[in-house]
Amino acid sequence: MKMNLKRMIALILCVVICGALFSSCGAADSDSTTIRIGGIGPLTGSNAQYGNAVKNAAELAVKEINEAGGINGVKLSFNMQDDESDTEKAVNAYNALKDWGMQISLGCVTTDPCKAIVPSTAEDNIFLLTPSASSEDILKDNDNCFQVCFTDPNQGTASAQYIAEHKLAQKIAVIYDNSNSYSTGIFNNFAKEAEAQGLEIVASEAFTADKKTDFSVQVSKAKSSGADLLFLPIYYTEASLILKECDAQGYTPTVFGCDGLDGLLSVENFDTSLAEGVILLTPFAADATDEATQKFVKAYKDAYDGETPNQFAADAYDAIYAIKAALEQSGRTVGTTAADSTGENDADLINGSTSASDICEAMKTGITKIQFDGVTGEGMTWDKNGAVSKEPKAMKIVDGAYTAM
Amino acid sequence: MLKLNMKKTTRQSLVTYAIVIIAFVVFQLLSSFGALSNLIEGQLVNLCLYAILAVSLNLVVGISGELSLGHAGFMCIGAFTSAFFSKICTDTIGNDFLRFLIAMVIGTFFAALVGFLIAIPVLRLRGDYLAIVTLAFGQIIMTLINSMYVGIDKNGLHISFSSESALHLEPGTSPIINGSQGITGTPSIDSDYRFFVSILFLLLTLAVSYHFINSRTGRAVMSIRDNRIAAESVGLNVTKYKILTFTIASAFAGLAGAIFSHNIPTLVATTKNFGYDKSIMILVFVVLGGIGSVRGSMIAAALLTLLPELLRSLTFLPDGIRTFVSENRMLIYAVILIVVMIFSNSPRFVEIRARLKAFFRRGTKKEAV
Numbered sequence A: 001m002k003m004n005l006k007r008m009i010a011l012i013l014c015v016v017i018c019g020a021l022f023s024s025c026g027a028a029d030s031d032s033t034t035i036r037i038g039g040i041g042p043l044t045g046s047n048a049q050y051g052n053a054v055k056n057a058a059e060l061a062v063k064e065i066n067e068a069g070g071i072n073g074v075k076l077s078f079n080m081q082d083d084e085s086d087t088e089k090a091v092n093a094y095n096a097l098k099d100w101g102m103q104i105s106l107g108c109v110t111t112d113p114c115k116a117i118v119p120s121t122a123e124d125n126i127f128l129l130t131p132s133a134s135s136e137d138i139l140k141d142n143d144n145c146f147q148v149c150f151t152d153p154n155q156g157t158a159s160a161q162y163i164a165e166h167k168l169a170q171k172i173a174v175i176y177d178n179s180n181s182y183s184t185g186i187f188n189n190f191a192k193e194a195e196a197q198g199l200e201i202v203a204s205e206a207f208t209a210d211k212k213t214d215f216s217v218q219v220s221k222a223k224s225s226g227a228d229l230l231f232l233p234i235y236y237t238e239a240s241l242i243l244k245e246c247d248a249q250g251y252t253p254t255v256f257g258c259d260g261l262d263g264l265l266s267v268e269n270f271d272t273s274l275a276e277g278v279i280l281l282t283p284f285a286a287d288a289t290d291e292a293t294q295k296f297v298k299a300y301k302d303a304y305d306g307e308t309p310n311q312f313a314a315d316a317y318d319a320i321y322a323i324k325a326a327l328e329q330s331g332r333t334v335g336t337t338a339a340d341s342t343g344e345n346d347a348d349l350i351n352g353s354t355s356a357s358d359i360c361e362a363m364k365t366g367i368t369k370i371q372f373d374g375v376t377g378e379g380m381t382w383d384k385n386g387a388v389s390k391e392p393k394a395m396k397i398v399d400g401a402y403t404a405m
Numbered sequence B: 001m002l003k004l005n006m007k008k009t010t011r012q013s014l015v016t017y018a019i020v021i022i023a024f025v026v027f028q029l030l031s032s033f034g035a036l037s038n039l040i041e042g043q044l045v046n047l048c049l050y051a052i053l054a055v056s057l058n059l060v061v062g063i064s065g066e067l068s069l070g071h072a073g074f075m076c077i078g079a080f081t082s083a084f085f086s087k088i089c090t091d092t093i094g095n096d097f098l099r100f101l102i103a104m105v106i107g108t109f110f111a112a113l114v115g116f117l118i119a120i121p122v123l124r125l126r127g128d129y130l131a132i133v134t135l136a137f138g139q140i141i142m143t144l145i146n147s148m149y150v151g152i153d154k155n156g157l158h159i160s161f162s163s164e165s166a167l168h169l170e171p172g173t174s175p176i177i178n179g180s181q182g183i184t185g186t187p188s189i190d191s192d193y194r195f196f197v198s199i200l201f202l203l204l205t206l207a208v209s210y211h212f213i214n215s216r217t218g219r220a221v222m223s224i225r226d227n228r229i230a231a232e233s234v235g236l237n238v239t240k241y242k243i244l245t246f247t248i249a250s251a252f253a254g255l256a257g258a259i260f261s262h263n264i265p266t267l268v269a270t271t272k273n274f275g276y277d278k279s280i281m282i283l284v285f286v287v288l289g290g291i292g293s294v295r296g297s298m299i300a301a302a303l304l305t306l307l308p309e310l311l312r313s314l315t316f317l318p319d320g321i322r323t324f325v326s327e328n329r330m331l332i333y334a335v336i337l338i339v340v341m342i343f344s345n346s347p348r349f350v351e352i353r354a355r356l357k358a359f360f361r362r363g364t365k366k367e368a369v
Helices: A002-021 A048-067 A087-100 A110-125 A154-165 A179-194 A216-224 A236-249 A291-302 A311-328 A355-369 B008-032 B039-064 B072-086 B095-123 B130-145 B189-211 B215-227 B228-235 B238-261 B276-288 B293-315 B319-327 B329-345 B347-368
Strands: A033-040 A075-082 A104-108 A127-128 A145-147 A172-176 A200-207 A229-232 A255-256 A279-281 A372-374 A375-382 A395-398 A403-404 B149-153 B156-160
Touching: A033 A048, A033 A087, A033 A311, A048 A179, A048 A311, A075 A087, A075 A179, A075 A311, A087 A104, A087 A110, A087 B039, A087 B293, A104 A110, A104 A229, A104 A311, A104 A355, A110 A127, A110 A145, A127 A311, A127 A355, A154 A179, A154 A229, A154 A279, A172 A179, A179 A200, A200 A216, A216 A236, A229 A236, A236 A255, A291 A311, A311 A355, A311 A372, A311 A375, A311 A403, A355 A375, A372 B189, A375 B215, B008 B039, B008 B189, B008 B293, B039 B072, B039 B189, B039 B215, B039 B238, B039 B276, B039 B293, B072 B095, B072 B130, B072 B238, B072 B276, B095 B189, B130 B276, B189 B215, B189 B293, B215 B228, B215 B238, B228 B238, B276 B293, B276 B329, B293 B319, B293 B329, B319 B329, B329 B347
Parallel strands: A033 A075, A033 A104, A104 A127, A127 A145, A172 A200, A172 A229, A229 A255, A255 A279
Antiparallel strands: A279 A395, A372 A375, A395 A403, B149 B156
């Protein structure tokens, strides 16, 4: 008896493994009524917040589109694979999605994994629109990758333009983290653009990841330089310490930051009154009062137990709708059967049976044609290179809440 | 009849080579018929390199009986030195294959060198202390590489430990090792040949391991493992043998790292890639495969690398179950690990295994008669 049981288990395991090995045969159910979109992101591990936000928001958007009848009757389906924010796992996840029959890729949520799959997507010619992988490297040497978020350097340029345009200040001090590519990327371009805009950077003080607890030196230098605006292209934890230090030294400049400051109000043991008046350039704030944002936030909260969507969720939500818009503008018709219904699948149609490469070619033209209003910006457009151009939104912290300016 | 005249050890090693070659042929055939899923095809090189890692760690853990938790550190050295070489020689060595092979040799050499240097002080320690020091070593290597900026322009080599801009490179040149962003775009050989080359390297690793274990030196190392005092009393130089084993193991870890770095577009020294997690994972392969068993380490490495990825896409299952398995695959993977650990060590299972062995042996004897 015992032996039989063991044999059974062994047999079952063999069958399972063999089955999985050959699972590619006929796995990609090329059902013409659904277009398959694949996403990759950290659903487990330390960055799981980001991945799950993207997954939730993308699923929400797909559900909304399908409930509204899809795109000319063609439904979307979304499959999110876990990469644990690991480059190697991201490649595996990408291959798994290809086996599933992915036609459009949402790329990876985080930058490094995304860099790892970009060469493969370029080779396979699969259209990639990443919600949040912000490095410039993703757009380099390919024509199939696009971003919903600003590239890191772009944020620097946009910040300087915003400050000059709204005449927030003339003399600027910067405190940045030079051990971090996000921070240095923004700073380098900010410095360039500030010069072009006629702004004066009177102090630029750096710190490193190892020395990010005491900012008294940097703050006193900024203070003595007489800057009336303090630019912080860093993450919110360090920013909260800098704000405390400013308060202690009695220094009250206008504080300006990028999307890294999103989260400042939820730092533990931080007196949020110190953050009063901080301006940050972020594409999305859940408290914003515009209609699109409120509709999205409400739908998201209803769907996911009252959880407030973050910037990643908003980017992903926009990504799915941008894909829809680009498909509609691609110059080819989305639909299951040709309009004259000759019974044969018109070669011009885009649906679940169209090859990923064909869709990619159509999307490349489609996405450059659209002007897209989403929750992370209005009138978003894309250039051939893949970078998004949208009006940066500035938020100001008033009475302990993000308010659109 | 030939079979009976063979030494047991020779037969064992031949069976292992045969397994590798058969696996290679099967995968190649499947792949050429297009019957292999993309997921599995992407895993083939990884299977080889994890098998190499497991087999080489087995030399330290199984044969010389020392617990090393820094194996991924040597892999890291191999990966970065070889990728660095490939990057700087992209233009000077035009032949992809030649450059790739030299990169492999360089990765192996540097890992061996560092392994040798580390082994001199570290192998004076025993047991837990050795484990802790090797663990720390792995972390140090990773942190060091993470904070290193290296670039080359016409003025020569620039190295900095502070920032990219501190390199003062000529405009238009980008650094080769860019701190925590690692090395991007290592040139490699065509992906169609990588599996074949990795299989050759795996065979090489196996051959060296078997020869080492069955040689006079290998027996000396094992005698030290079993009884250090007795071994010393017959005049064996304990330090020498231990350092030798450790160096060989690090060399192969370096080789695996070199293959790894030439198989991914961006090489980053993250904990996932080269940290503590990875070292433990390799150790798990060795322990599950049976400490001291070369073939066991190899098979365990291959199966355990495939398993979590297979759980992603069991497409023949109904949709609901598939999603469940795919979402909970890390949990299922852990449960399977525990079950296998318990099963492979439970007395009942051992008994069954012995009976099965006896059964097969009877079978072959009959054939022989």
